[in-house]
Amino acid sequence: MSTSQGWDADRGLARIQELERLPGALLPILHALQDEFGYVDKAAIPLVASALNLSHAEVHGVVSFYHDFRHDPAGRHVLKLCRAEACQSMGCEKMIRHVENRLGVKLGATTEDRSFTVEAVYCLGNCALSPAVMLDGKLYGRVSSDVADFLIDDAKRHS
Amino acid sequence: MSSKIYVPGDAAALSVGAEAVAKAMAEQIAYRRLDASVVRNGSRGMFWLEPLVEIETSRGRIAYGPVTAEQVPGLFDAGFLDAKPHRLHLGVTEEIPYLKKQERLTFARCGITDPLSLSDYVGHGGYRGLERALTLTPQAIVEEVTNSGLRGRGGAGFPTGIKWRTVLNTAADQKYIVCNADEGDSGTYADRMIMEGDPFVLIEGMTIAGFAVGATSGYIYLRSEYPHAFRQLQRAIAIAYDKGYLGENVAGSGKRFDLEPRMGAGAYICGEETSLLESLEGKRGQIRFKPPLPAIKGLFGQPTVVNNVISLATVPIILDKGAHYYRDFGMGKSRGTLTIQLAGNIKYGGLVEKAFGLTLREAIYDFGGGTASGRPLRAVQAGGPLGAYFPESLLDTPLDYEAFAERKGMLGHGGIVVFDDTVDLAHQARFAMEFCAVESCGKCTPCRVGSTRGVEVIDKIVANQDRVKNLELLGDLCEVLTDGSLCALGGLIPFPVQSAIRHFPEDFDKPAPPPSAYRPNQTQETQSWR
Numbered sequence: 001m002s003t004s005q006g007w008d009a010d011r012g013l014a015r016i017q018e019l020e021r022l023p024g025a026l027l028p029i030l031h032a033l034q035d036e037f038g039y040v041d042k043a044a045i046p047l048v049a050s051a052l053n054l055s056h057a058e059v060h061g062v063v064s065f066y067h068d069f070r071h072d073p074a075g076r077h078v079l080k081l082c083r084a085e086a087c088q089s090m091g092c093e094k095m096i097r098h099v100e101n102r103l104g105v106k107l108g109a110t111t112e113d114r115s116f117t118v119e120a121v122y123c124l125g126n127c128a129l130s131p132a133v134m135l136d137g138k139l140y141g142r143v144s145s146d147v148a149d150f151l152i153d154d155a156k157r158h159s
Numbered sequence: 160m161s162s163k164i165y166v167p168g169d170a171a172a173l174s175v176g177a178e179a180v181a182k183a184m185a186e187q188i189a190y191r192r193l194d195a196s197v198v199r200n201g202s203r204g205m206f207w208l209e210p211l212v213e214i215e216t217s218r219g220r221i222a223y224g225p226v227t228a229e230q231v232p233g234l235f236d237a238g239f240l241d242a243k244p245h246r247l248h249l250g251v252t253e254e255i256p257y258l259k260k261q262e263r264l265t266f267a268r269c270g271i272t273d274p275l276s277l278s279d280y281v282g283h284g285g286y287r288g289l290e291r292a293l294t295l296t297p298q299a300i301v302e303e304v305t306n307s308g309l310r311g312r313g314g315a316g317f318p319t320g321i322k323w324r325t326v327l328n329t330a331a332d333q334k335y336i337v338c339n340a341d342e343g344d345s346g347t348y349a350d351r352m353i354m355e356g357d358p359f360v361l362i363e364g365m366t367i368a369g370f371a372v373g374a375t376s377g378y379i380y381l382r383s384e385y386p387h388a389f390r391q392l393q394r395a396i397a398i399a400y401d402k403g404y405l406g407e408n409v410a411g412s413g414k415r416f417d418l419e420p421r422m423g424a425g426a427y428i429c430g431e432e433t434s435l436l437e438s439l440e441g442k443r444g445q446i447r448f449k450p451p452l453p454a455i456k457g458l459f460g461q462p463t464v465v466n467n468v469i470s471l472a473t474v475p476i477i478l479d480k481g482a483h484y485y486r487d488f489g490m491g492k493s494r495g496t497l498t499i500q501l502a503g504n505i506k507y508g509g510l511v512e513k514a515f516g517l518t519l520r521e522a523i524y525d526f527g528g529g530t531a532s533g534r535p536l537r538a539v540q541a542g543g544p545l546g547a548y549f550p551e552s553l554l555d556t557p558l559d560y561e562a563f564a565e566r567k568g569m570l571g572h573g574g575i576v577v578f579d580d581t582v583d584l585a586h587q588a589r590f591a592m593e594f595c596a597v598e599s600c601g602k603c604t605p606c607r608v609g610s611t612r613g614v615e616v617i618d619k620i621v622a623n624q625d626r627v628k629n630l631e632l633l634g635d636l637c638e639v640l641t642d643g644s645l646c647a648l649g650g651l652i653p654f655p656v657q658s659a660i661r662h663f664p665e666d667f668d669k670p671a672p673p674p675s676a677y678r679p680n681q682t683q684e685t686q687s688w689r
Binding site: 023024025026027028030031052058061062065066067068069080084085086087088089090121122123124125126127128129130132134137138139140141142 | 170171173174175206207209342343344345346347348350351383384385386387421422423424425426427438439440441442443444445459500501502503504505508509531540544574576577578579582587590594597598600
């Protein structure tokens with residue numbers, strides 16, 4: 001999902017210019033930058049600020065407010081694990097601990113080999129098929145520890 | 160005759176393999192040189208049967224499920240195109256009791272039509288509401304919605320018509336319709352289902368709202384956790400523009416309505432309407448003081464209708480069939496239908512659209528079949544993370560806004576999360592505070608700081624440190640949160656906490672566990688882990 005090719009000012013500026021005229025353009029721009037680079041690079045902040053006539057602090061404040069925007073490149077695969085109530089009622093905490101142990105990282109971190117970023121998420125809207133996870137933007141339901149293992153193995157094979 | 164095979168393209172169905180099933184179907188059709196096509200419909204909302212495959216016959220649609228890709232060749236061998244028997248054969252879809260017992264008004268088309276076929280939409284009663292609205296004055300449209308008794312389905316239950324009237328009566332050069340599609344409550348997925356399964360009904364509802372209040376521009380603020388719904392909305396909106404149902408001359412009326420989907424960025428608080436507006440404007444999603452109400456000063460300072468997806472998607476049928484048709488469903492001050500979402504530890508989880516008044520017990524047992532684990536039910540949380548935990552003894556509460564409020568609970572967006580007897584309510588209370596700490600926008604001190612203190616106090620209670628004193632302190636803290644927070648997050652987070660203490664005191668009164676045994680979450684040390 002995340003390309004993580006590293007920041008490139010020209011490509012970044014091009015994405016900013018495509019969207020800067022939208023009313024309330026900041027979130028669409030930040031999403032576009034994250035889509036392009038896998039995260040929002042610090043170097044993008046002054047460019048965005050100048051395009052939208054905002055202060056650096058205002059832009060930084062928005063980037064840091066929202067859980068979605070990453071400050072560093074993500075791993076090759078992003079695994080979001082739901083830990084909201086419906087998934088808890090079906091034992092997601094146990095599955096999450098299993099995934100953390102398996103990959104050797106806590107929620108919110110990226111594995112050393114940069115293959116996986118594991119994140120907590122609060123509800124993926126799949127609450128009748130709990131526990132739910134999202135791997136690289138794709139939703140999965142009834143994810144036991146075994147299914148999680150299968151998803152991880154499968155992603156590893158395809159990267 | 161060409162056969163039609165329906166394989167849902169709904170995200171939940173895809174999450175259990177519907178894409179592979181659709182692919183296998185297409186392969187079999189090609190391999191066997193059959194005259195058949197695969198339609199990607201929305202979900203019927205019976206998720207334990209997903210992927211639910213249907214085949215069109217003269218007797219109506221026949222269902223098979225849950226189907227795996229491996230079973231597809233066998234289905235063809237058994238002659239499922241002619242609705243022949245098979246182990247997965249479920250009979251006529253509409254006759255399945257779960258569906259038959261429902262009153263589907265808002266979800267009338269969901270799972271039946273091809274969500275991206277405008278002709279399918281119109282062929283199944285779509286755009287009749289708009290057609291009628293175009294013959295009415297703005298005042299008369301607002302009157303119709305007011306008389307229907309429709310209340311905001313997002314959770315607060317505020318009368319939709321009253322909101323519209325305020326915007327209609329506020330003069331401005333530019334007004335907006337904003338759809339709140341930030342469906343963040345755990346246990347809810349009705350918004351997602353309708354946006355994926357019948358997106359034109361939302362587009363039609365927003366267009367009618369625009370004509371009613373004099374707004375020419377609309378936004379759908381969708382949570383980023385729903386990328387599939389976002390793509391579906393983008394496609395549906397592009398089709399509506401292409402066919403003249405959006406843009407400068409909607410359906411040949413000479414009236415303008417523009418619509419754009421916008422993606423949130425993973426902040427629960429942006430489901431609160433003023434935070435949502437801040438976010439749409441490109442700012443931090445911090446809540447605003449009210450007044451001024453968004454109906455008077457909303458998006459970019461202009462009069463704005465902010466309604467939930469289900470509220471707006473219900474407007475077309477109200478306009479089409481009339482206010483009285485809709486208000487004849489329901490009880491007391493809760494009129495029409497509620498889209499109940501059965502979730503969590505439940506055998507038959509899914510969407511149940513039913514007139515207000517069904518009891519929790521009927522929803523959970525008559526529809527849901529009890530717990531998925533087969534263990535005894537212990538607690539039910541309705542209304543999302545800010546809703547109360549109810550014990551078995553409150554299951555006869557009718558699903559009605561006022562009945563829930565009387566029992567210090569909240570019906571909210573209609574999500575019902577079931578827990579079996581393995582649940583620890585002290586853990587759930589702690590989670591509520593932890594969630595509030597993660598998702599607080601930071602504006603009000605009680606919510607920003609109090610939630611973290613709440614986690615600590617609950618940890619002390621569980622560890623049996625000055626238990627009596629700390630329970631009292633937690634009570635005080637909840638009072639401060641209720642009284643000192645501007646919005647529902649800080650204001651209502653005491654609901655799950657206090658209901659857990661009230662109804663399940665034994666979970667807060669256990670001997671202290673050894674330090675190594677109690678491991679709430681490994682996330683205690685920091686909140687920046689998300």
